[in-house]
Amino acid sequence: MNALFLTVTAGQGHNSASFALARYLESQGVECTVLDTYKYLSKLIGEIVDVGYKSIARHSPRLHLLMYDNAEKVSEKEKMRKTFLPYTIAEASKSKMQKYIDSKKPDVIVCTHIFTAIIVSRMRQDGVLDARIPVFGIVTDFTLHPFWEDTVLDYYVVANELLVHEARRKGMDTGKLLPFGIPVKEEFSEEIPASEARAKLNLRDKMTLLVVSSSVGFGNIPEIVSDIGKVPMDFQIVVICGRNTRLSKKITETHYNKDVIVVGYVDNMELYMDAADVIITKPGGLTVSEALTKRKPLIITDPIPGVENRNAYFLINNDLAVYAGKYARICDVIMQLHSHPGKIDQMRRAQEVYGKRHSARMTGDFMIDLIK
Template sequence: MKKVYILTVTAGAGHLRAAEALKKAFLLLRPEWDVKLINVLDFTNPWFKKIYANSYLNIVNQVPEFWGLLYDRTDDKNIVKKTSKMQSLFNKISAIRLIEYIRKNPPDIAICTHFLPAEILASQKTKHKIRFPWVCVVTDYEAHMFWIYPNADIYIAATEHTKFQLRRNGISEKKILPLGIPIDPIFSQKKSKELLFKKFELKSALRIVLVMSGGFGAGPVENIVEQLQMVDFPIQIMVVTGRNKQLEEKLKVKKRIKPTKIFGFVDNIDELLTVADLLVSKAGGLTTSEALAKGVPMVIVNPTPGQEERNSDYILEHGAGIRVNKIDDLGFRVESVLCEKQRLNKMKLNAFKIGKPLSAITSAKEIIKRLL
């Protein structure tokens, strides 16, 4: 029986969802294996865990321009070289317990869906402290310098362009597999739209706009829903508020012109995307990949500077969505897409063409074939 560690960090939901998708894929292929999902922050000091987990979301939500500047400035070989020793020392001190655990309980392979554990494993491998192979999974459509660790045995990349970026920054081409960001294998399953329309009590004559609140915050989501009420086209709206119970209750209370269904935390996003005609969302790597897997064009609202802007570039370049920089323009822009059936269908086809619904399964298969 093989032992597989999937190392991640709960700073933003995408890294964790990619890790969960890979775990599910490995267990589907090798149910007898011991596959562990490890949140690296659980092995760090409590203060470090709290600061690291919250700092990204706090910066992105409160000062997104600063995050964009930080992202751009650190995406530079010279900057990374200057800060790498300090970063490595800081991470090592914070992750002493993780390093000890891995040395005492070595896996047959480790897979990283965040650059923090990738940096730790790369450092340990350079010092010959670990002997097992490890895999780096880039969870965005652009490979930032923080993802560059040449001693990784395999890289899973989103696209050919991501592969080019990794290769340009010193990763051997033979190590890079552009198989897509790993998403739950359930996105590859075809489900009956007719049955789902009945399940969610939807009207088949109306177009469906799905709003996912992740990354927006409460205020913008309320504004988005109100803007969609102004669309002069027969639509119905579904809103997923996630774990924000206050937002869920607030949205449920208000009466609206357009049929509007409010969902809290759900575990069937694949079903909601199956019936959706458009997705209004931020452009996180996992959300983007899930939408593409279901052939749903994205309406990307005011993407956060940094990786979200790069992800949205990919969508726009392939004609699989539109970008709306101001929420006040949202209703007009959505209406302009829905009013042109040919345009909407073309966008759906474009999304479907670049979607990779089996990304987690194909990644797990390649890892098994090459390293286990």
Template structure:
């Protein structure tokens, strides 16, 4: 199996790695490889895409919102798919000829679109696409996709409205690595991480350290005598250096990119973050109460809307709202008991290996058919909705 991601943020690749872990756990005989496709094939073009995206969402969010919203409920036109292929993936066929995968799984719409282009040109392969948000943009939709793996009922319905046959879609949730499947004791994690046993707020801005983190950190710093603040800046080294220079206090911890964010989630009481699909799904799995601050325009605003509507998160936009909630949490933490109950119900519905099982089922069926056995037809079943 070949799992294709793109180096735009961190979430798409984290989902790919979690899926790989699940597949290897269920069937160690399967060889799985994860590639960030654009970076692997054409690093200059992929780097240009990354910088343009970063510029748009940080400096011109209104423009990016219009780009994202334009025909978002329609599949990408063929000329746009062809442009993506020629710009970022034009040598992909040579790579696939070398690897010869039995199945390709895409966790980003660009890689899925380019594989679909190859299939239209006559290249024979099986394509599975995993949508890593709580909302489906039309860029994910191509008729050449054999199987969609989606986070929930609403994405399932959105794909139906865009013409995807229901038998092509499985509701599996978003895959998480083993570290997020178990919630550890909060006090033990604090001791392990070397922080105090006191009310703790975790602040994240995704792998790129976005979402107004500098302003948010300075607002929260007003409570640093009574609130422990852990700020994870991801790969944003400039932001990490700025915050280290601005905030000096034993109760303020500035982290760069870390590989053990699951432990920091276990050690925290609350999380303030933008609305990246993977981060939010990880927090839901850990039952860590979520506050959404400055979601990026487009897909994150849709993620935020989903979480708010299902009472799985609280949105805070202004300094006054942040102040009100921090005071409330410190004086009366039961104020978010409804949120914790809803997250617990959501977490109980999660099957951490559902995505891997959905990927493996058709391959196993094909193997048994070739061997002369006739297994039951694989049917995509929808679990409990949320």
């Protein structure tokens, strides 16, 4: 069996979902190829999308919100959809994509970004893609991004069954929805005691707050860490900075009132989450999905305006997380949780119901059974 993943680099969430699912499929003997589709079609377009997304999210968040809101309005009007740039790219790239797909001879195609789903849908509509190849869409947030309703795929893997209402409103065939959860590494579905995880990470065995930075550098992490330091309790703060060396340097060189451990890029995030008593992050689809599998108190900070606002609303409305940011100081939120353990219990109960464990395995097994 051969699986072809079509992703687009705009942040790392879509790629992470691709690699998590591909990793599970490979463990089951499936040959997987992950293609950064826009960079394959045109290195220039791929760089513009990636760098442009990161730059706008970091420096012009209001513009990012306006672009997302405009995409939602355009997606609701059939005549306007075709003016959306990804449709033009899809039309221009059909021939090159057809040759690539024919060379790979996949048994299944997986689109982890709406842009690649638009390309594959256009190929299907024009009859240049073998109709016998099943195509899956992976929606990597807790909402349905604009234009998913205009795609022609066989199945849509979504974060939660509650999204069926949004899908129905948008006119999608809800029978095609697979609420398995956003695919994350299988290791996130396993638990080890916090003390054991801390020992493996050479951390002190004491209360631990984990702060996870955005891959695009959005959010004032030093300010968040400083505010956490105002909490009158004894604990350590672990800050995951990823590949943002400038952020790592700034936090390392700053004096805080608590023990602060700064960590760069890690490939064992699941272990750091096991070590934590509380997880603090912005509401990106992948990081939140990873955190929900751990059944830990989750504090979400100010989102990148746009799709992450929708993620935040979903999480808060369903008791999966609490918010801290511009209108709720994080030091106050931490003390509120500490003073009211019933709130933490409520959060964990919701995570048991709506937090999807083994998402990659369930999705992968469904694909394998379909192809057999």
